[in-house]
Amino acid sequence: MSHKLASSSPQNVAVLVFPFASHPGSLLRFVRSISTVAPDMRFTFFNTSRSNSSLFSSSGKKGCDNVKPYNVWDGLPDDYIPLSRNPLEQIELFLDNALGNFEKAIKEVEAETGHKFGCLISDAFLWFAGDIAEKMHVSWVPLWICGQRSLLVHIETDIIREKVGTLGQEDKTVDFLPGFSDQFRACDLPKEAVFGDIESPFTKMLYKMGQKLPQATVVVINSIENMDFTVTEELKKRLQKLLLVGPLHLVRPVPSVISDDEEEEKDVCLQWLDNHRPASVAYISFGSLGALPPMEVAALAEALEEGGFPFLWSFRGNQEDFPQGFIERTNRLSIGKVVPWVNQEQILNHTSIGVHVTHCGWNSILESVTCSVPLIGRPDFADQHINMRSVEVVWKIGVRIEGGVFTKSGAVKALEQVLLLEQGKEMRHRVGVLKQLAQEAVGPNGRSAQDLKVW
Known part of the structure; x- marks a missing residue:
């Protein structure tokens, strides 16, 4: 050739x-x-x-x-x-x-x-x-x-x-x-x-x-x-x-084409993140096509609220799936923020993000790696399961949600592992090594x- x-x-x-x-x-x-x-x-x-x-x-x-x-x-x-x-x-x-x-x-x-x-x-x-x-x-x-x-x-x-x-x-x-x-x-x-x-x-x-x-x-x-x-x-x-x-x-x-409302939402999200400690916030997104079943939305929401985990959730589904009053309560206490859209790369790059709760699409994994953010995975279809297994056993930079679906206890366990325990610190170290390799590659x-x- x-x-x-x-x-x-x-x-x-x-x-x-x-x-x-x-x-x-x-x-x-x-x-x-x-x-x-x-x-x-x-x-x-x-x-x-x-x-x-x-x-x-x-x-x-x-x-x-x-x-x-x-x-x-x-x-x-x-x-x-x-x-x-x-x-x-x-x-x-x-x-x-x-x-x-x-x-x-x-x-x-x-x-x-x-x-x-x-x-x-x-x-x-x-x-x-x-x-x-x-x-x-x-x-x-x-x-x-x-x-x-x-x-x-x-x-x-x-x-x-x-x-x-x-x-x-x-x-x-x-x-x-x-x-x-x-x-x-x-x-x-x-x-x-x-x-x-x-x-x-x-x-x-x-x-x-x-x-x-x-x-x-x-x-x-x-x-x-x-x-x-x-x-x-x-x-x-x-x-x-x-x-x-x-x-x-x-x-x-x-270059993305976003509306004035989306630009304003982006700025509001970044300002909200500025008020949180480094590596303390769970960023939650399941991609452009992914949507959790209502029972799992409720279970994850209950885990976040009862566990007191700060979160930013990019959510495109039906807000009626959340527990009654969840959005208002968590927003009032500055514990959580639910938005319809975010610039994912910018959010993951913010120092307050401590974990990415994700469907494990390949782009989401690469963006998490290059921002040194560990993952909690809830894969659904296509390559997401094999990506999740690689996250767990090859790179060791994240965990799969227990049982493959969100329950309140399983979500709390995973969030504690990554955000609060020594296991999470080790994940952040390993994902930092991968970030360096990615930067060297380009x-x-x-x-x-x-x-x-x-x-």
């Missing part, structure tokens, strides 16, 4: 986006990171109108730097009414039409500009981007926005299903996977890789991705080598080329900085 991944002058790159959860923001971060080392490149960001609007501007038409958004259809009929709150419904409709939509949009842009694309970057979920790139005779560079372990699992789906792919085998160890100790069990893996119908739309997407990625020109991961060195080496054996460019939020932040001579220079 040549030193440069893209050809033609100026170099035009098509970027295909999976427009859900944190995927678009992570891909934009990666693209903007490339632009710092390859300023002559021009990127067309093929994404849905709604997602482009949230990333770029209220109009969805204004780009940033040398990245131009281009809207593609989201696959939803004009008269679409969600049948449930399950995001898989919209994902499946998007995927049903994605291949044709992206091919059509690429041809439109090439016709409009008179320039051919010399490279195709995509979210790794969009496995068919490899077929599009092959037709175009260009390099395909998929970005995996999660960690090394979950990627290896998807590449090794066949062997995993052969050994533990039946119900009742959830507690079987998976130490047959290189780099996995006997502390990892089948139930820690993304369930799509182990159990269920491999022809269901989302599972099929992940399976095909795992089969297709070894054919990619380069696979890029938002991680650092030293977080999982052994697994990184195993991935190198299975892929043509592997680049580690994380943590992307340290390399190049994405430094001038670090692995992430060096891997970006292939552009």
Whole structure:
């Protein structure tokens, strides 16, 4: 492979986006990171109108730097009414039409500009981007926005299903996977890789991705080598080329479009945190898609209030799930604050934050690591369980909530462990070591900085 991944002058790159959860923001971060080392490149960001609007501007038409958004259809009929709150419904409709939509949009842009694309970057979920790139005779560079372990699992789906792919085998160890100790069990893996119908739309997407990625020109991961060195080496054996460019939020932040109300809320939260002791506050957030069941919301709230743990809770659910008067009482006593939105990186960077209570999404883990904040995990789906197990047994920087769901006693126990006991001090020390490794990775001579220079 040549030193440069893209050809033609100026170099035009098509970027295909999976427009859900944190995927678009992570891909934009990666693209903007490339632009710092390859300023002559021009990127067309093929994404849905709604997602482009949230990333770029209220109009969805204004780009940033040398990245131009281009809207593609989201696959939803004009008269679409969600049948449930399950995001898989919209994902499946998007995927049903994605291949044709992206091919059509690429041809439109090439016709409009008179320039051919010399490279195709995509979210790794969009496995068919490899077929599009092959037709175009260009390099395909998929970005995996999660960690090394979950990627290896998807590449090794066949062997995993052969050994533990039946119900009742959830507690079987998976130490047959290189780099996995006997502390990892089948139930820690993304369930799509182990159990269920491999022809269901989302599972099929992940399976095909795992089969297709070894054919990619380069696979890029938002991680650092030293977080999982052994697994990184195993991935190198299975892929043509592997680049580690994380943590992307340290390399190049994405400018967010927030309202005046959100800006004011951010300032209020930071001022509130200023009035609390260092490493004393529990920051609680379960991601853009995560939502606790009502009984768990109430249990966690009771644990926080009765235990007197200061907290900042980014909450997007139904406030009626809280115990009656909970928000008013804790706010009046300056013990707690419930808000609909926060700038998570800024909050985690505040000295008063002592623990991040989280769903264990990969971005949340990386942001916690780079802010030296231990974790309490309540994983739900996808890669969250394997991330949580890594937090517990590999890096030892956090604890899983007892029994996998919030009870009042289990929440109190976990909060005491991290915020009050010696165990929590040890976690903070270890997460501080990981923070240093992450900072070194994005430094001038670090692995992430060096891997970006292939552009």
